[in-house]
Amino acid sequence: MNWREVNFDGIVGPTHNYAGLSYGNVASAKNEGLVANPREGVLQGLQKAQHLRGLGMTQGVLPPHERPHLRTLRSLGFTGSDAEILTNAWKSSPALLKNLMSSATMWTANAGTISPSPDTADGRTHFTPANLAAMYHRSVEHERTGSVLRAYFPEGEHFAHHDALSGGTHMGDEGAANHNRFCSDYGDEGVALYVYGRSAFDVAKDLTFPGRQTLEASEAIARQHATKSARTLFVRQNPAAINAGAFHNDVVAVSNKNVFFYHEEAFEDPAAMQAMLREAAPEIAFEFVEVPSAKVPMCDAVSSYLFNSQLISVPGEDKMRLILPVEVEETDSTCSFVEEMLASNGPIGAADFLDVRQSMRNGGGPACLRLRVALSDQQLGAMGANAVLDDMLVADLEAWAKRNYRDRVEGGDLGDPKLMEECFTALDELTQILKLGSIYDFQQ
Ligand code: SUG
Numbered sequence: 001m002n003w004r005e006v007n008f009d010g011i012v013g014p015t016h017n018y019a020g021l022s023y024g025n026v027a028s029a030k031n032e033g034l035v036a037n038p039r040e041g042v043l044q045g046l047q048k049a050q051h052l053r054g055l056g057m058t059q060g061v062l063p064p065h066e067r068p069h070l071r072t073l074r075s076l077g078f079t080g081s082d083a084e085i086l087t088n089a090w091k092s093s094p095a096l097l098k099n100l101m102s103s104a105t106m107w108t109a110n111a112g113t114i115s116p117s118p119d120t121a122d123g124r125t126h127f128t129p130a131n132l133a134a135m136y137h138r139s140v141e142h143e144r145t146g147s148v149l150r151a152y153f154p155e156g157e158h159f160a161h162h163d164a165l166s167g168g169t170h171m172g173d174e175g176a177a178n179h180n181r182f183c184s185d186y187g188d189e190g191v192a193l194y195v196y197g198r199s200a201f202d203v204a205k206d207l208t209f210p211g212r213q214t215l216e217a218s219e220a221i222a223r224q225h226a227t228k229s230a231r232t233l234f235v236r237q238n239p240a241a242i243n244a245g246a247f248h249n250d251v252v253a254v255s256n257k258n259v260f261f262y263h264e265e266a267f268e269d270p271a272a273m274q275a276m277l278r279e280a281a282p283e284i285a286f287e288f289v290e291v292p293s294a295k296v297p298m299c300d301a302v303s304s305y306l307f308n309s310q311l312i313s314v315p316g317e318d319k320m321r322l323i324l325p326v327e328v329e330e331t332d333s334t335c336s337f338v339e340e341m342l343a344s345n346g347p348i349g350a351a352d353f354l355d356v357r358q359s360m361r362n363g364g365g366p367a368c369l370r371l372r373v374a375l376s377d378q379q380l381g382a383m384g385a386n387a388v389l390d391d392m393l394v395a396d397l398e399a400w401a402k403r404n405y406r407d408r409v410e411g412g413d414l415g416d417p418k419l420m421e422e423c424f425t426a427l428d429e430l431t432q433i434l435k436l437g438s439i440y441d442f443q444q
Contacts, residue, residue, distance in 0.1 A: 002377045003187035005256075006058045007310065007370040008152075008387070009049045010111070011397070011430075012041035013064030013103030014423045017409045018361060021102060021137045024209030026245035026302060027363035034361060038103070039405035041358030045106070045369060046397055048354050052323065053389055056315040058380070060152075060388045061397070062108050062371065063430050065144045066440045067423055069100040072140050082442070083417040090415030099137035101414040107364045108371040109177040109250055110138065111145045113221050116181070116374040117158070118189045121226035124160040125379065127153060128221050130175030131164040134212035147439050151384050153373075158382045162224045165217055170200040173217040176371055177248035178237075180255040182277065184284050186374040191231045191281045194218035195249035195267070197242050206239040212247060213237075233276050236268040245302040250367050252301060256311035256320055259347045261289040263301050287347045295340075296333045304331040306338075308365030311348070319349025325365045329353045386435040396433050404429065 020032025053059045068086055076096075078085040089097045105111075112129040120126055129145040132138035142164035153159035165171040178197075183190035196218050197211025198204035204211050215234055222232045237249050241263070246252045253262035260277075267273050274288055291306070301307060310323035328334045338351050359369060375383075386393065404426035406419070413419055424442045431439060438444060 001187060003185065003374060004058050005186055005312070006060055006373050006375050006380070006388070007052060008060040008062045008108055008373060009045055009370045010062050010106035010108035011064050012038060012045050012106045012358065013067060014038050014405050014426050015067045015101045015409060015414070015419065016041045016103040016106070016358065017101070017411070017414065019098040019102060019411065021099060021104075022135055022247065022363060024242070024245065024247045025363040027361055031361040033411060035408055035410045037358060037407050038409055039401060039407045042401040042405055043398065044356050044358055046394065046401070048323070048356055048366060048369065049389060050394060051352065051354060052310075052312070055312075055321070057312060058388060061434075062111065062148060062387070063434060063436065064103055064427065065105045065141060066427055066442055067101050067103065068097065068420055069140045071441050072100055082420065086415060086417050086420050094415065098411065098414055100140065102137040104138050105141050105145070106359060107368040109368045110175045110248070111371045112149060112175045113173070113179050113225070114176065114371070114373055115192065115225035115227050116186070116190065117376075117379070118187055119181070119192065119227045119231070122160065124158060125153065125373070125375075126160045126162065126225040128162040128224065129164045130173045131166070131171065132174060133169045133172045134174070134210050144439070148436070151436055151439060152387060154382065154384050158379050165220055170214060171217045171220065172212050172214050173221065174212045174248055177250040177368065178213045178218070180253070180260070181374070182255060182260070182281065182284055182286070183257055185257065187376060189231070191233065191277060191284065192222065192227055193255075193273075193277065194222065194232070194234045195237050195253070196234060197237050197239075204239065208243045209245070209247065211239075211242055231280050233280060235273045235276070238265050238268050241266055241298065244298045247363070250308055251305065252307050254307050254309055254311045254367055257313060258284050259287045259289065259311060259320055261307065261311055261348065262291070263296065263298065263307060264290055264292050265298050266307075289341070289346060289348065291337060296337050300331050300333045304328045304334040305360065305365035306334045308367045310366050310370060317350065320347055321350040321352065322348055323366045324351055324353050325360055326353045326355050326357070327360060386433070393433070400426070400429055400433060
């Protein structure tokens with residue numbers, strides 16, 4: 001049976017803006033208050049997706065969520081028409097409304113954790129939406145994420161869904177951004193490596209920035225996905241990396257099949273991590289590309305997003321390919337490192353630099369923008385919705401974005417009922433394009 005990794009990219013939402021919401025995310029803090037260009041953002045994302053398609057990859061998309069998140073505003077006591085709720089919330093607390101207008105759902109690496117069917121006890125692919133409890137603006141995402149994932153991957157013979165973990169920040173879970181799956185080939189049994197920032201019940205005195213993922217949350221997900229315990233590993237991210245701005249492990253590490261590309265300071269104990277992986281899966285020919293701090297200082301890794309790249313196996317290519325943000329080319333240390341790496345005889349043989357600056361300014365690189373799902377042909381055929389790109393869908397999405405998106409959104413616009421209406425109109429049209437049914441609250 002033929003297997004592949006499908007990347008589902010988050011479509012940048014019509015309310016994309018720079019609100020400085022993510023403490024510990026250096027770019028989000030630095031760019032607070034900038035004028036955003038949602039139209040450029042959505043088109044940059046679609047161009048990235050098109051680039052991958054052009055290489056022969058299978059590429060999907062995930063829709064933005066409805067913003068403002070009226071359901072949360074109602075639960076906080078705002079009443080009346082949608083426009084009244086928005087206006088009153090803006091008057092009462094611009095900070096609250098900024099959180100509930102965020103387009104952060106574009107970073108689908110945080111949508112959830114996925115254990116593909118070769119790894120699970122019941123032979124189904126398991127999905128758990130991330131509760132994203134660490135950041136208020138993201139903590140409202142998981143319900144909609146869950147309903148979209150269920151629409152895409154219908155519960156039944158092939159796919160199994162779980163609710164996001166309850167338990168607030170103690171069970172803080174940020175999804176695939178802190179989870180790597182290694183394998184020889186996508187359809188072979190893999191090994192799961194969960195990376196956490198802290199333990200739920202200890203005070204992490206070595207962290208200055210939030211450790212968003214707890215060990216206990218990762219363990220809970222692994223339990224409900226019923227992967228083999230001998231092939232399910234948990235390692236701690238280096239607290240120094242979190243304190244330097246690596247708020248998710250995918251800011252300092254990326255994997256594909258048997259290859260792990262990561263920064264020397266990414267993990268608390270990289271030697272132990274390598275040994276654990278080798279012991280758990282002796283049949284996988286692991287290749288570790290550990291980048292020394294002497295070549296790429298951690299601050300450059302965090303500002304350029306060298307590791308927030310997509311490491312992909314392109315059909316017909318012997319070596320793997322990296323999809324990097326242009327910032328890597330513009331940073332001396334990372335540019336030199338990539339040149340040197342490609343010239344060496346390692347497992348990574350090509351690199352493409354793409355412009356996703358609208359997302360990068362909020363701390364989201366190519367890897368943040370995609371959720372990976374390993375699927376067999378049969379599973380791909382069992383998917384619901386119309387979310388795997390072909391020429392027609394790309395053309396429809398581009399026309400949709402150009403028709404519906406503003407080229408300027410800044411803080412003061414977020415309380416504007418017109419922006420809300422534009423957002424709802426755009427999403428209503430999108431549900432028809434993606435054949436999603438009426439999934440959004442405002443449609444019911
Ligand atoms: O959760 N930024 C996102 C970026 C997520 C990146 N994802 C991965 N590394 N996988 C976050 O911090 C900023 C929004 C703002 O400030 O307006 C934000 O939510």
